Amino acid sequence: MNSAQPLDVTPPDSDAALLERVEEIADGPLAALAYRIDQEGHYPLEIMRALGEAGGLDAHLGEHPRFDLAIGAMLRVARRCGTTGFLVWAHQVCGLYMERSGNPALTGARLHAHRRGTRFGGTALSNPMKALSGIERMALRARADGHGGYRVSGVLPWVSHIAPGQYCGALAQVRDDRDRIQGEIMFLLECDDQVELRPCPTFSGMEGSSTWGIRLQDYPVGAERLIADPARPFIAEVRAGFILLQAGMALGVAQGSLDSILEVEGQLGHVNRFLDQRPDALQAELEDLQRRATLLAATPDDDSRDYLLDVLDLRTQGADFALRAAQSAMLHQGARGYALSAAAQRRLREAQFVAIVTPAIKHLRWEMDRLCREQWPAGEEPCE
Numbered sequence: 001m002n003s004a005q006p007l008d009v010t011p012p013d014s015d016a017a018l019l020e021r022v023e024e025i026a027d028g029p030l031a032a033l034a035y036r037i038d039q040e041g042h043y044p045l046e047i048m049r050a051l052g053e054a055g056g057l058d059a060h061l062g063e064h065p066r067f068d069l070a071i072g073a074m075l076r077v078a079r080r081c082g083t084t085g086f087l088v089w090a091h092q093v094c095g096l097y098m099e100r101s102g103n104p105a106l107t108g109a110r111l112h113a114h115r116r117g118t119r120f121g122g123t124a125l126s127n128p129m130k131a132l133s134g135i136e137r138m139a140l141r142a143r144a145d146g147h148g149g150y151r152v153s154g155v156l157p158w159v160s161h162i163a164p165g166q167y168c169g170a171l172a173q174v175r176d177d178r179d180r181i182q183g184e185i186m187f188l189l190e191c192d193d194q195v196e197l198r199p200c201p202t203f204s205g206m207e208g209s210s211t212w213g214i215r216l217q218d219y220p221v222g223a224e225r226l227i228a229d230p231a232r233p234f235i236a237e238v239r240a241g242f243i244l245l246q247a248g249m250a251l252g253v254a255q256g257s258l259d260s261i262l263e264v265e266g267q268l269g270h271v272n273r274f275l276d277q278r279p280d281a282l283q284a285e286l287e288d289l290q291r292r293a294t295l296l297a298a299t300p301d302d303d304s305r306d307y308l309l310d311v312l313d314l315r316t317q318g319a320d321f322a323l324r325a326a327q328s329a330m331l332h333q334g335a336r337g338y339a340l341s342a343a344a345q346r347r348l349r350e351a352q353f354v355a356i357v358t359p360a361i362k363h364l365r366w367e368m369d370r371l372c373r374e375q376w377p378a379g380e381e382p383c384e
Contacts, residue, residue: 021054022073026080034081037208038346052117061099067297071248078252082350083206085249090122090161097169097227105224122161126358128171140172149222158200160211184231187221205349240311241300247293250318253350257325260344261332277328316364319355326351
């Protein structure tokens, strides 16, 4: 990483020190790379390594997990670059899978390298999350190999934060010899020479997310790669944390948009005061969402339906707020914000990504509706 000052890699001795280190990386080298990451496809592993050294990738793991700190670190990263905030989230949830797997082959030194940012991995659960909700079919299928493992085949259209030599958490539907569904397995998919990585179409932004299509043909999954078998109880255990951590992306992009508004307030405030979304109101709404995220982060293992509904609602409101804040920043900035290189223009694309990445706003509302219908007996008024 091009930085004038070497990074201090001693463990932070306080929450404030950890967040200060993350902010220093985000405001310095990351901010300077944001356009290249968004438009030119620069995959910022040097930034991810620095964040790992600073303790910014694993606050939610270990003996005393702190989801609030993990969200706070991601917010500071996404404030400067939504793509890198997304990579932090993908890396964080992959670490969560590995730690919660209880598989010695995926913990220990392997997990330590992941936590410190010397090895990298993401998540391939976009299709499975939708499939388990009944929105689409499971893309990967597994068959027992007769030796206690499985062979997995199928195609995933896009998976982020992967590259040759990296890995991701994936899920496959298990079928027997008569093609009957036997459940699901979750495993660590390692991008070795048995995995075909296919280039994705050029997106409007977020090009540095290292997103690939994956094709598997009889990919071997032995005991050393298994995260969960069966997978559904494990997914139920980590689902709230998976979604809650994404609040850091939404809040960070929204905070960056608010920064763009305040940047021109001195020069354009006299005319911008006629716009509907003003900085004071946006700041108050942002702080309310941050308070809600902090409260929910205190109990990430709460398995109640009400807690999950609160997490889904926060994620939905966060995505909606990021969209409104980004749109407002463009209106406040005017023509200067319409330049392709402008931060306000980039945040529009980032906010749109926050709204469509799994679980998308429509998926979140689908899930909330399903949970409410399960909770309320037939003939009674469902929750709104």
